């Protein structure tokens with residue numbers, strides 16, 4: 001059993017709003033567009049947005065499938081669903097529901113395609129969740145899954161030991177911090193074929209609050225402070241150091257998102 005806090009503990013009102021604003025930074029918007037292009041939703045399709053969060057992907061899917069299609073966004077965190085409801089209020093082709101992705105309350109073969117962006121790394125019972133995903137997608141239907149391995153992070157610092165400790169401690173926020181390494185095999189075992197993997201990196205070359213990495217510093221900082229001998233002072237010093245590196249024009253952050261595409265076996 002992992003000791004990571006549950007998704008409902010992690011995504012309260014404040015964290016959900018914070019994540020929404022980070023996911024609206026131009027670098028994350030660009031990443032989302034690349035991921036959606038890999039799913040290639042078509043007009044009239046029925047799509048499932050697994051762990052829809054603030055509904056950014058739900059909205060994009062809805063615009064792609066059009067008024068004759070349908071998008072069902074599902075999440076376990078009420079504050080996320082509240083944001084998604086507001087975002088998608090003017091899109092009648094969207095429905096939103098609360099469910100755990102390990103037990104989807106939908107009939108077999110209901111969806112033409114499904115997207116799960118940054119979700120399965122939070123799910124302890126990952127293989128059960130993937131089987132559920134395969135069950136609700138039509139034979140021949142498509143799935144796109146996005147997950148991160150934070151060991152792919154390169155984050156410039158004047159104190160690499162502290163930086164490494166922060167990243168190692170941050171790994172504890174989810175039960176599967178290295179999920180991409182086993183996800184192809186797990187998808188195949190769950191009933192997906194033609195599984196392919198692409199890397200979509202996030203790259204920030206300036207200390208800019210309107211980027212993913214600077215936006216994430218508060219979230220990382222509040223999680224790691226008080227764990228593994230990292231104090232609030234260590235976190236404050238790390239943040240100050242990042243600002244200083246930025247002022248020296250040496251800011252550098254890179255992180256890989258791994259995007260898995262697969263087809264539900266017939």
Ligand SMILES: C[S@@+](CC[C@H](N)C(=O)[O-])C[C@H]1O[C@@H](n2cnc3c(N)ncnc32)[C@H](O)[C@@H]1O
Nearest residue numbers: 007051052053075076077080100101117118122
């Ligand atoms: C990092 S957010 C990503 C949100 C969204 N997919 C996006 O990319 O904008 C992870 C989301 O997965 C949801 N989640 C995590 N575990 C879940 C579970 N077991 N069932 C349903 N949703 C879950 C969380 O509540 C959260 O909204």
